[in-house]
Amino acid sequence: MDYFFYPSSVAVFGSFKKGAIAHEILRNVVEGGFEGKIIPVNPKGGTVEVAGRAFQIRERLDEAVDTAIIAIPARLVPSLIDEIGPLIKGAVVISAGFSEVGNEELERELVEKAKRHGVRVIGPNCAGIFGVHGNFFGSFEVRVNPGGLALISQSGAFGGAALAMGNDEGIGFSAFVSYGNAADLNESDFLEYFADDENTKVIALYIEGVRDGRKFLNALRYAAARKPVIILKAGKSKSGARAAASHTGSLAGSYEIYRAAFRQAGAIEVEEMEELFDAARAFEMYSKAGMRVAVITNSGGPGVLATDKLERLGLEIAMLSEKTVDELRSFLPPQCSVKNPVDLIADADYERYRRTMEVVCRDENVDALLVICVPPIFLSSEEIARAIIEASCDKPVIANFMAGELTRDGVELLERHGIKNFPTPERAAKAIRWLSMRDL
């Protein structure tokens, strides 16, 4: 499927009037810096200008391309596929109006024409795809930053919202695919593909239901054995399942069966959209973590909240070794607490944070560090961020800087060094929990 996510040429079919779907996709492809050939196609011909580049709109496709992105009226799609089939490898069908509104026959026809030419299809009724590391933004959704997350979404709107929110949350993406009605390729195919995609470090999947349970379980096992797979399953409740059925036509089936399958395959299930982001951020940094956590903080209350949450999630509050305690005692002020959570108190500076992290990190009883900073007025959050960046520690470190604008500079510095910030102690604790689920 490299022709979808790393194409060397692409044709876009549809209306290129401003605001039309095909126009927006063309704009995204061009603005996103795609370096391959780009061919807009519309029987009416003409020209279109996007991002300062003028394109001749071809009346028909007359040369081979890797992928066609199709946003024309549904009833015209099968014959288009039949016409261009010999020239393309893959088709992304954005157009709606197929099985999701009862037009099963039209969808069958679409698939049949594609099969005849050996063309694979994403969609129909989808929001398109991104291959971020190939600068290919084949969707009207907001473009994202490069990184390690491949997002596979059954719901286009969920996917679009998640991309835009991912930008806010500092997530880097390797790819995005909204697969809509899954007439041909579906979640299982994408799981397998991204499992072997070297730019993808973590896969996130939003599903309402799957059609072929056995294929899905195999694909999930294959992928989860290679990299973290995070799943947000919608349609878990009775009313939710009913709503899903009317939305994607998914027979959501018993949630218990899904849940068992996720566990069996070693996937990581999250309960909320926000958790999907947090888990993705954690796995962009680390592939796993052990269960024994040390909390290092400059403020008691947040340290207690982190400790509560860690214990509640089944993680261990690491028992620091005598050697560690003695070493910490040797340089920390007497008011500091050298038990876990280690409380460096409010005036903790660069040196205190860095040395403490290094000593605690060397402790054999410690698998991961949760480092909290609530900057007091007389210290810059950047200084503490620098301590975290420069501390030499080969174990996972999860940061929780908090206090809105007061931590903005520190958080930005962390992010520039690939360290993602979790905005509350509880969200930081959950991040470690997800990492630990991969350490089996």
Added chain:
Amino acid sequence: MDYFFYPSSVAVFGSFKKGAIAHEILRNVVEGGFEGKIIPVNPKGGTVEVAGRAFQIRERLDEAVDTAIIAIPARLVPSLIDEIGPLIKGAVVISAGFSEVGNEELERELVEKAKRHGVRVIGPNCAGIFGVHGNFFGSFEVRVNPGGLALISQSGAFGGAALAMGNDEGIGFSAFVSYGNAADLNESDFLEYFADDENTKVIALYIEGVRDGRKFLNALRYAAARKPVIILKAGKSKSGARAAASHTGSLAGSYEIYRAAFRQAGAIEVEEMEELFDAARAFEMYSKAGMRVAVITNSGGPGVLATDKLERLGLEIAMLSEKTVDELRSFLPPQCSVKNPVDLIADADYERYRRTMEVVCRDENVDALLVICVPPIFLSSEEIARAIIEASCDKPVIANFMAGELTRDGVELLERHGIKNFPTPERAAKAIRWLSMRDL
């Protein structure tokens, strides 16, 4: 306690060198627009300039003021209180170095001197207080916007972080108090005070432990009968309780007992810091909501997620009346789903949202509305925000606009009209759950 939260005059004791605590507090008081008399005091005298205003530093306090804010070395505090006792009503003691580091005797002395003069004390070892509607920012913490939330925090750092994060989350505050060691006034006194404070619509409380359980239960009952009280209890786990003990010296006690007390009193307990904000935002808008929720959305996936979460939280997915369904059918396009969740599909505009909200709101089976918007590229989120603002509906409406930068304008418009946005379907669902806990 009006002399604390609505003082007409204040004296600040400490060092007025740049960056020193007393200097920062003075700056906050002046910049915050306090209109009463402000008197900086330091035995060395001199002058200090903050925010373009020059002050003569008095060598001693020589006239009566409502409140003294004290940030001088701990050992000097009792004698200062004894000296100025006849001139003040309340003292906020920022200074640390009392019972929290084992100096119980010094703390007893402080209280005894204050009692002798009938002076009430907040602290010691605290971060200060805000009376936001009196423009009184008697703390070094970041200033906040006026609104309905009174935040009572045992932990200064938690309080400071919460204020700064509250600004980011669009929360408006009526007051803030960090009460530190609670040598004199404690959480119970503040609960009772804010229960009767007319600017306070909702009270949020961060506690690790309380000393007088009976007094606390009575105060909590009193307050919760008058307005929503949200509690975040830290030190719930074994390790958390141990950490709390070394932090505030709180004997956290059995969490089960606290939990029972919260329930019995009708307070709303939240599990995470983020939930404290979300619950506060919900209660700034509404005092309560019923259990039967209608979800209105323009995108299926997020609608399913909201439905899942609502059902999981024990809320009801309202069964719309036949009349409502018929009315919706009469003007909605046929692809829309008129069951709950009502799916207005991607091209829903102002008119479709507004009319749907009004029809659903009139349904007797509906107690509250959860309105989701994932703006497609061809619609502005402001248009949908306007529909929500202008729809005539007398039931609680909780909004979930999502897609990062794409919803920024819509979210800002909502907030300008006092409608707070919840950034994910699940957080919106939880907001309704908390509101419904007051509808007993």
